[in-house]
Amino acid sequence: MILPLFFIFCLFSSSHAAVQDFCVGDLKAPQGPAGYSCKDPSKLTVNDFVFSGLGVPGNTSNLIKAAVTPAFAAQFPGVNGLGISSARLDLAPGGVVPFHTHPGGSEILVVVQGRICAGFVSSANTVYFKTLNKGDIMVFPQGLLHFQINAGGSVAIAFVSFSSASPGLQILDYALFGNNLPTELVAATTFLDAAQIKKLKGVLGGTG
Amino acid sequence: MILPLFFIFCLFSSSHAAVQDFCVGDLKAPQGPAGYSCKDPSKLTVNDFVFSGLGVPGNTSNLIKAAVTPAFAAQFPGVNGLGISSARLDLAPGGVVPFHTHPGGSEILVVVQGRICAGFVSSANTVYFKTLNKGDIMVFPQGLLHFQINAGGSVAIAFVSFSSASPGLQILDYALFGNNLPTELVAATTFLDAAQIKKLKGVLGGTG
Amino acid sequence: MILPLFFIFCLFSSSHAAVQDFCVGDLKAPQGPAGYSCKDPSKLTVNDFVFSGLGVPGNTSNLIKAAVTPAFAAQFPGVNGLGISSARLDLAPGGVVPFHTHPGGSEILVVVQGRICAGFVSSANTVYFKTLNKGDIMVFPQGLLHFQINAGGSVAIAFVSFSSASPGLQILDYALFGNNLPTELVAATTFLDAAQIKKLKGVLGGTG
Amino acid sequence: MILPLFFIFCLFSSSHAAVQDFCVGDLKAPQGPAGYSCKDPSKLTVNDFVFSGLGVPGNTSNLIKAAVTPAFAAQFPGVNGLGISSARLDLAPGGVVPFHTHPGGSEILVVVQGRICAGFVSSANTVYFKTLNKGDIMVFPQGLLHFQINAGGSVAIAFVSFSSASPGLQILDYALFGNNLPTELVAATTFLDAAQIKKLKGVLGGTG
């Protein structure tokens, strides 16, 4: 018998270079508004689609007793262009992920160990917060200020996912106090007292 | 002191009904291509954004020794319009989530217990599969056939997230054998033998 | 002469109800993730596409000596579904629009009177700010914290536009201090001192 | 044998109402920016996904000796929300589809009978036109002015598809001369002579 389905098979083969099922990011090639350039699909292996970095607890020996380990496109190029990414949250007892936003995506969180009090504030200035138990999930709409706090006496762990391969992360305290924004500008735009601002600039490494 | 920031405060209050930070689905109102109609934001509580259904193991007492528990917009209306959703996978020893696709979104999986062999096939007909350990994540690009198999001797659990609030789920065996598609049509469009088709129709409740 | 182009003319007429050139919002009908339901196109007039509310200065007799007058889909239903909206900024001498974000869209600002110091902070914690003169425009990427301050001795006016019909507006001080979020939660998630928090809660009408 | 795959089968059944594989338009329900509301999926048949209106030649007994028969969401509700639609072009000898645009989508045309001269003009004012033979396809980017002319001595037929379920259709002559836009406004905004405008208003049923 001659080669069956030959025509279609050819179609497959010849279009290999153009497959747009996925676009594993080439972090060294030009980046555009939609993400990184694609690696050559003929050179991909399953390891381009697997990331093991979230299997290791983040280091929570810090002031906030918490760690966020991202698996965004920059760390896990396999998600580039696919509209999804993940991260791991480790919260030691007393640990806090302070107020922050993800400008580029909504977030869904699942608690896999311990208890976490999580909340967000809407544009209408309403606060939504609750203590979540193992297996509970909560969604944080795109761009809104939210936080997570360990609500139990033991280590809490959560995995979060985002509706973007590069959701971004803007931590409020760092945005306000961790850079060179002059104290008087911070005061004028937040109504915080100068002493309070300078105190936190000291803690977070800010100047001005 | 007179009311400070009064004007802006008014802005907040008056625009309450129009806030589009989120659009918690009203499952009884009209549905459109972008999702469900929104519930009245003034009636929402934090429970609209939290879902506890994934905290309970799915029932794996079935042929595939596996269970998929979805938290899509239909089960968890808080994700409506936010471009993200989740599900839980329970795989008893020997358990399998057979070949399936999500027509509407890409998937990211994180193993939280046990070991899982997971894989997908690209449009270019290449197979990517690997055994994942606890904490490993893997991404499955939108619309491609993929599977998950318990690769250890104990129960395996994973949480998955999708780049859509309603990613859909098309399980290959059900699409082929679990409905009234005539055996001869299945045979013509899959090249499977009629006996094989009839056997699986019997198992999966199909007719024709 | 018989009716020319008749067939095509019919096409026009009969498809009237289905025209999707625009979707002027019907604020009383169901709202979905993509925006408001559309008003009947046969009942629209040019006034549905024109908004005069930005021609009047906002009232700056308040603590921030500033006013933001929105023309989002909720105020100007003509922009519903079109991916664009506007607002007017009035800044009396000393006026400030404090740190805020628009979770749903990027912003472009044009100064039409006076001088304005405007800035934003990136996810990478870098500050970008500059004093803008009449005719200058500045862009604020979606979801990032930004501010505007009158940088001259006279009234400053700007018009801003957004890449969304409902970009949202989350003012940092109100999110933190203008609601019932408990002081200790604010303290834990911002590292601000409790006294500072209570002081601003007093100013902004917050409780807890 | 006990019910196989039972859990997953339940998942299927119970989520029936929420299926978002498609959203066949309910032309009588509210319409939003993303399209029509969805018909109840449980009431759909294959006929919701099939349209026979393009099998009949359009009536070309008119001034332009041409007919455009649309299968947009308004005529073929099965495409609602799917980002695609079609139309049929019939061009008698000498037939012309005059300059027009589709504000909402790009177009791809395939000639299935006869020869058609087709062209478009870019924003950069460059003209691209060519005579197409049977089987040739040509793409017209979204929103750009384009035309089709019968380039042979016999009837020409083409099928076109659009990257939107409701691409819209703005025929230049009708926009300028087929309504009540005052002649002097047309003259001022096109530089055409008043006599020319009035002549075409007469032909196309315009007033003013």
Place this chain on the structure above:
Amino acid sequence: MILPLFFIFCLFSSSHAAVQDFCVGDLKAPQGPAGYSCKDPSKLTVNDFVFSGLGVPGNTSNLIKAAVTPAFAAQFPGVNGLGISSARLDLAPGGVVPFHTHPGGSEILVVVQGRICAGFVSSANTVYFKTLNKGDIMVFPQGLLHFQINAGGSVAIAFVSFSSASPGLQILDYALFGNNLPTELVAATTFLDAAQIKKLKGVLGGTG
């Protein structure tokens, strides 16, 4: 008279390089999630927007007596970035396009010769199929399994269009049997008998 409209004309000319009316794909330049890089617009001709490859019948001398000839961005770079593409289907008597999906787009099919039985299966496991006559169109929602079979005694031809410039094509039999996926993995994830799998691997060139 001096050059009229000069300023605007300059605007045209100087912005030539930035025109984003279209982005004809440069198949040798970096590719990103949104498609290929754009060819220099100043070097384009009408031939970049026309494709003649669908005018020739595909070779149906194969097992399935059918041929699919694509005009995706990889074959027809003019559609790159425009959200649309096409293909031609040739079905000899007895010809079948077996079950397949397009992960990246919805499809609309128009029969231009002969009769075709076409169908798809929804996520809810419902089958929709019908015999289409010349001129009938049918839509296949994104990512769902579908097929086409010659339903007459003579050659059938159809043109199809997609809501994506690179919709992808995953043919079920090739995904299951045409690669090196081990037989036992296929058996575990499809419930097919090993003998059946090995038989089809033999036909389709698979190994393992």
Place this chain on the structure above:
Amino acid sequence: MILPLFFIFCLFSSSHAAVQDFCVGDLKAPQGPAGYSCKDPSKLTVNDFVFSGLGVPGNTSNLIKAAVTPAFAAQFPGVNGLGISSARLDLAPGGVVPFHTHPGGSEILVVVQGRICAGFVSSANTVYFKTLNKGDIMVFPQGLLHFQINAGGSVAIAFVSFSSASPGLQILDYALFGNNLPTELVAATTFLDAAQIKKLKGVLGGTG
């Protein structure tokens, strides 16, 4: 005290190169369907986000007594990928921006000086026009023909914004009369008289 928040701070620093808050266009690097490649974020300053070119009146010493000064991505690379851009309109007494479309975006216009009569025509052939006063805004839906005319005795100025960083601009008269499209083709596709066409070709520099 040891470095506080150290882990998170590291996260910031190391992900600097991957920040996708914005993508300031590198006009010399490859361009894709989503816009220009991004400039290296570490080299950006506030001046990449500010554009002063709209502070200067456009030159209205031309036939139309009007000028359009764009701040699209090609002129203002800071808006690249952000879905927004702007332009300035100067209309001397008697000035006209003739009929044109923006194929790639909707427009919102704010009058900042003088009076402007503005209008657009829908796909359904309805005309919407009105005289706008200072401070009035009007929205022009994507892709529809529209115009602006000075409606007062003094200079009028407006700022416009678009729902795209590269909305395009197709001026009707230039598309029809300002290139090498043969007169007979223009006549056939517009029904204008050849003499009228040749007259305007002469004025606008067209040939053929």
